[in-house]
Amino acid sequence: MSLFVKGIFLEQKKEPMLTRSTLVMRQEFEYFDCDFPDSAIDELSREQIIELARLAEIVDESDGKMLWEKLEKSPSGENVTLIVDAVDDEPYISSQMSVGIHQPEKLSLGTELCEKVLSPEKVYIAMYRHILDSNFGIPKKIGKYHVKKIGGLYPAESRVHRHLPKGKNSVIIGACAMLHLARAAEESRKMTTCFVTVAGDVVKNPRNVEVPIGTTAEKILELCGLTEEPEAIILGGSMTGRAIFEPENETVGPTTRGVIALSRSYGTYSYTCIGCGRCDHACPKALSVCMMRKFAENGKFDMLEKYDVDMCIGCGACSYVCPSRIDVSATLIKAKKQMELAKKEGNL
Amino acid sequence: MKERLMFQNAPHVRQSESVVTMMTDVIVALLPIYLIAFFYHGARSLVLGISGVLFCGLLSVLGAILLREKPAADLTPIITGLIIPLLLPADIPYYVLFSACAVAIFVVKIPFGGTGYNLFNPAAVGFASVAICWPELVFRYPATMQKIEVFGESTVKIAQSPAYSLSLGAIPDQNILDLLLGSAPGPMGATNILVVVACGIFLIVKKAINWIEPVSFILPYSVLCLLFPRIGGSPLEALCYELFSGALIFGAFFMLTEPVTSPKRDFGKLMAGVSSAIVVFLFRYFGKFEMGFASALILMNVFSPIFDSVCENVLHVLRHTDNISASIKAEIAAKKAAKTVSEPVVRPVKKTEEAEIAEVSEEIAEIEAIEVSEEVLEAENETTEETEKEEALAK
Numbered sequence: 001m002s003l004f005v006k007g008i009f010l011e012q013k014k015e016p017m018l019t020r021s022t023l024v025m026r027q028e029f030e031y032f033d034c035d036f037p038d039s040a041i042d043e044l045s046r047e048q049i050i051e052l053a054r055l056a057e058i059v060d061e062s063d064g065k066m067l068w069e070k071l072e073k074s075p076s077g078e079n080v081t082l083i084v085d086a087v088d089d090e091p092y093i094s095s096q097m098s099v100g101i102h103q104p105e106k107l108s109l110g111t112e113l114c115e116k117v118l119s120p121e122k123v124y125i126a127m128y129r130h131i132l133d134s135n136f137g138i139p140k141k142i143g144k145y146h147v148k149k150i151g152g153l154y155p156a157e158s159r160v161h162r163h164l165p166k167g168k169n170s171v172i173i174g175a176c177a178m179l180h181l182a183r184a185a186e187e188s189r190k191m192t193t194c195f196v197t198v199a200g201d202v203v204k205n206p207r208n209v210e211v212p213i214g215t216t217a218e219k220i221l222e223l224c225g226l227t228e229e230p231e232a233i234i235l236g237g238s239m240t241g242r243a244i245f246e247p248e249n250e251t252v253g254p255t256t257r258g259v260i261a262l263s264r265s266y267g268t269y270s271y272t273c274i275g276c277g278r279c280d281h282a283c284p285k286a287l288s289v290c291m292m293r294k295f296a297e298n299g300k301f302d303m304l305e306k307y308d309v310d311m312c313i314g315c316g317a318c319s320y321v322c323p324s325r326i327d328v329s330a331t332l333i334k335a336k337k338q339m340e341l342a343k344k345e346g347n348l
Numbered sequence: 349m350k351e352r353l354m355f356q357n358a359p360h361v362r363q364s365e366s367v368v369t370m371m372t373d374v375i376v377a378l379l380p381i382y383l384i385a386f387f388y389h390g391a392r393s394l395v396l397g398i399s400g401v402l403f404c405g406l407l408s409v410l411g412a413i414l415l416r417e418k419p420a421a422d423l424t425p426i427i428t429g430l431i432i433p434l435l436l437p438a439d440i441p442y443y444v445l446f447s448a449c450a451v452a453i454f455v456v457k458i459p460f461g462g463t464g465y466n467l468f469n470p471a472a473v474g475f476a477s478v479a480i481c482w483p484e485l486v487f488r489y490p491a492t493m494q495k496i497e498v499f500g501e502s503t504v505k506i507a508q509s510p511a512y513s514l515s516l517g518a519i520p521d522q523n524i525l526d527l528l529l530g531s532a533p534g535p536m537g538a539t540n541i542l543v544v545v546a547c548g549i550f551l552i553v554k555k556a557i558n559w560i561e562p563v564s565f566i567l568p569y570s571v572l573c574l575l576f577p578r579i580g581g582s583p584l585e586a587l588c589y590e591l592f593s594g595a596l597i598f599g600a601f602f603m604l605t606e607p608v609t610s611p612k613r614d615f616g617k618l619m620a621g622v623s624s625a626i627v628v629f630l631f632r633y634f635g636k637f638e639m640g641f642a643s644a645l646i647l648m649n650v651f652s653p654i655f656d657s658v659c660e661n662v663l664h665v666l667r668h669t670d671n672i673s674a675s676i677k678a679e680i681a682a683k684k685a686a687k688t689v690s691e692p693v694v695r696p697v698k699k700t701e702e703a704e705i706a707e708v709s710e711e712i713a714e715i716e717a718i719e720v721s722e723e724v725l726e727a728e729n730e731t732t733e734e735t736e737k738e739e740a741l742a743k
């Protein structure tokens with residue numbers, strides 16, 4: 001299978017954001033009270049750490065779940081590998097990596113706490129290696145933890161567990177959640193902020209910012225400045241995020257990874273599919289994308305199912321390579337939703 | 349800020365290459381071939397090219413108007429209009445060229461829905477149709493380096509083309525260097541092998557075409573020619589004559605690689621290349637028709653959806669076996685862990701593991717059997733080979 005698995009080469013464009021330190025927006029921090037204020041960090045017990053995560057209301061930014069639930073319900077012990085997710089394989093986005101690079105002490109402290117809860121066999125921090133246009137080295141170690149570089153082409157996030165021996169469980173926790181856990185333990189601080197990358201070709205001062213949850217996209221863009229009017233503002237990653245129209249009403253949440261302002265907008269359909277097959281080759285799941293797009297447009301859901309449309313992870317690699325600029329992945333995702341609806345109504 | 353915001357679907361960054369750049373590359377690669385034709389045949393070759401382009405463009409605009417669509421800014425008619433004259437002799441009457449263009453656009457392209465939907469290579473069908481209607485004009489090549497009038501009936505010296513000599517089983521009069529440099533009589537654009545290959549390599553480097561198709565066509569064809577030479581003399585000499593006569597190399601780089609009608613995946617392209625090599629060889633070896641390439645290409649276009657579905661079926665099996673084996677391995681590990689905790693007996697666990705693996709492989713074999721039976725008989729061998737390879741790799 002891995003013979004056929006391909007991805008796409010993306011220019012990462014992470015340079016100014018990663019070398020600059022994180023900008024913190026001025027704000028009031030919130031603190032919580034806990035019953036064990038004086039106990040030293042090294043002496044915290046498993047239950048106390050989970051309690052800390054609960055009191056601080058930490059949300060794991062890699063999947064949007066509450067951290068304490070994750071810590072409580074995840075498997076633990078010998079067979080488990082704890083992976084700290086700082087992969088960031090989409091262009092521009094570097095909010096998780098910057099946490100690892102600029103605040104390594106906090107990250108390693110948070111990881112230590114999680115290690116205590118899960119008592120895993122192995123712990124490593126996963127980062128994306130493929131940053132050709134950056135002379136920024138990724139550290140070999142953060143604290144006492146080994147940094148595993150996830151190489152290769154986009155998408156890399158789905159390959160995080162590939163290095164694991166078969167049959168082992170893994171727990172993936174985002175890097176920002178680790179940082180918030182460390183803050184909760186040290187300062188009893190609630191998680192009221194999130195890390196967002198502000199970038200794009202019309203942003204004057206692209207960098208990673210730490211803003212309160214619920215800040216509007218407009219404010220965040222004002223913070224970094226714009227050189228000209230953007231034609232598209234994107235909330236989320238540049239490959240999977242969504243375009244927004246009302247930046248004064250759209251707010252960032254714990255799982256938002258970036259706010260990107262672009263001057264160039266690619267319109268929709270500009271040409272018919274010429275059947276070049278590049279989408280087929282780009283797909284990391286080795287799906288026959290070109291055929292599936294035709295089925296999706298003609299509403300042939302039974303055929304779509306035969307072509308394994310449910311394996312599609314919506315990474316957008318197929319749309320990226322399409323020389324006709326067809327929104328292949330968007331078509332597929334839409335068809336998948338329609339399929340689910342039809343299934344619910346019992347039409348399929 | 350709000351007024352200028354536009355809607356766009358994810359992803360928000362796109363590759364800079366587009367259909368327009370790809371097609372421009374192809375057009376740029378065809379221009380040097382016209383220069384060589386100009387050098388050997390004079391201004392008539394250029395006028396033929398220009399009129400082909402204009403006529404094809406005109407026809408596709410007309411077709412769009414007839415279908416009540418807005419004429420799109422489309423470069424494919426230009427490519428078709430550039431390729432067709434290159435397959436014809438330099439003194440071809442204009443009405444033959446126009447008929448070929450008309451067939452290419454009005455019969456092959458527009459009725460099926462325009463660019464991207466044609467079932468056959470338009471240039472190949474256009475050429476094949478005029479070759480059937482006017483064989484005495486299409487296969488009569490003027491000798492090189494003589495002046496051909498730009499308009500009107502030409503009165504030029506006719507020479508025997510190497511492809512024709514080969515079909516008679518005779519060694520051509522020209523030596524191989526002549527063939528390489530293009531001074532041998534033949535189709536206007538296909539004679540200068542060196543320039544054609546250079547242009548093809550340019551296209552491959554620019555990623556406008558895939559290298560697999562030309563290579564997988566030319567290599568098997570050479571092997572076949574070495575094994576079954578049509579003429580006497582050393583096999584290597586015979587091979588060179590076979591490869592360099594007619595529009596073989598030109599077609600391999602410029603017509604076989606047409607994206608719309610060729611298979612999508614690399615493996616499908618490989619199958620298409622190899623099978624068209626075999627078909628072209630058979631056409632040339634047994635047929636009396638001088639140029640089997642266009643007809644073979646049209647025949648292979650029919651098969652490209654089949655090659656695609658073969659690839660999809662193979663991948664379908666692989667995707668599912670990957671999932672099945674991963675989940676079963678996880679199960680085995682979980683069971684192992686559970687057993688080692690409760691009763692530290694090793695042997696039974698091993699046995700169940702082996703049994704499980706046997707079950708899995710049986711399952712895989714079953715799925716494969718079903719898939720293979722679904723496929724078209726012709727492609728059966730290749731599929732099983734492929735899965736076997738994959739299994740071996742997996743092991």
Ligand code: SF4
Nearest residue numbers: 283312313315316318
């Ligand atoms: S979006 Fe889906 S179909 Fe497209 S490349 Fe990604 S996994 Fe493949």
Ligand code: SF4
Nearest residue numbers: 273274276277279322
């Ligand atoms: S990449 Fe675009 S043009 Fe090429 S086959 Fe896929 S959908 Fe068609």
